[in-house]
Amino acid sequence: MTSAAHAHVRVLVHEVYDPGSLLQAIEDYQLHLTVSILRREEDRTAVTFAAPNGEQPAEQLVHEFLNYLLDLSVRSILGAA
Amino acid sequence: MSTREGADIDASLETVSRTEDDVRLLVDETVYSREAVLRACYWFTDRCYLFVSRPGPQRLLVSIRAKPGGPSLDGVAGDFGNALLDHQVRQEIERETSRIRELIVAKAFAEGNLLDDPPVGDDRDPVEVTRSQAPGNIAPPTDEPE
Numbered sequence: 001m002t003s004a005a006h007a008h009v010r011v012l013v014h015e016v017y018d019p020g021s022l023l024q025a026i027e028d029y030q031l032h033l034t035v036s037i038l039r040r041e042e043d044r045t046a047v048t049f050a051a052p053n054g055e056q057p058a059e060q061l062v063h064e065f066l067n068y069l070l071d072l073s074v075r076s077i078l079g080a081a
Numbered sequence: 082m083s084t085r086e087g088a089d090i091d092a093s094l095e096t097v098s099r100t101e102d103d104v105r106l107l108v109d110e111t112v113y114s115r116e117a118v119l120r121a122c123y124w125f126t127d128r129c130y131l132f133v134s135r136p137g138p139q140r141l142l143v144s145i146r147a148k149p150g151g152p153s154l155d156g157v158a159g160d161f162g163n164a165l166l167d168h169q170v171r172q173e174i175e176r177e178t179s180r181i182r183e184l185i186v187a188k189a190f191a192e193g194n195l196l197d198d199p200p201v202g203d204d205r206d207p208v209e210v211t212r213s214q215a216p217g218n219i220a221p222p223t224d225e226p227e
Contacts, residue, residue: 015115016133016141063130063146070131074123078116 008049008062009038012069019045021072029065033057094162103146104158108165110139117168118143124164129157 012022022045026035031052038046049065051057093112098105108118118141122131130146145161147154 010132011134013133013135015135016119060149063132066132067126067130070122070133071126074119078119078123 008057009046010049010066011044011046013044015043015077016073017045017069018073018076021069021076022047025065025069025072028068033061033065035065094165096158097142102154103144104154106143106145106158106161107136108141108143110141113165113169114172115141117165117172120168121161121164125157125161128152128160129154 019040029035034050034052034054034057036048036050038048040046049057049062051061093109095107095109096104097107110118118133122133122143125131125145128151129148132144132146134142134144136142143161145154145158147157151157
């Protein structure tokens with residue numbers, strides 16, 4: 001069980017979530033969601049989410065972001081799917 | 082797709098947890114390639130929320146969460162399993178038939194005379210060319226249309 005403080009930390013493996021696509025998605029969502037990179041390793045990046053006012057973001061918005069990131073990443077990794 | 086409760090578990094695609102909000106499917110990468118998983122996910126982002134993680138070597142964990150007002154979670158999870166199989170089979174057929182497809186395309190282009198550029202220079206018989214250009218001679222008929 002994750003604590004509330006870590007509820008919105010996600011570890012994104014690069015073989016699924018392309019780092020370039022992550023930067024693009026962060027930029028595209030910056031008005032709605034603050035995505036901070038906690039740590040970056042060779043094969044994965046840990047990110048955390050916050051609302052622009054610094055509070056916990058809406059769960060649905062985080063999921064929308066992750067779906068958008070997945071779309072961008074698949075296109076980047078495999079070409080047009 | 083199988084569940085932990087199943088007596089004979091098909092470990093290639095296993096439902097490892099099912100809550101009211103999400104279904105988690107553990108995919109065996111020795112059976113389903115990462116490419117097939119990514120393609121299946123790509124086609125489902127309009128129906129549900131997806132998150133993919135790697136819990137261990139040769140294993141991908143796909144978390145499927147229903148969208149508000151979207152289709153039922155069980156329905157989406159079942160469809161996802163089918164889509165995954167579909168993409169994997171397509172990939173294998175594509176790999177097995179790639180050589181024959183290349184040959185068919187090459188043959189089609191060759192028959193249409195579209196594959197190669199025209200040869201450089203003149204491949205006609207130089208003696209015939211000289212003869213046809215001599216004064217008083219009539220050029221031999223060619224196959225080319227007027």
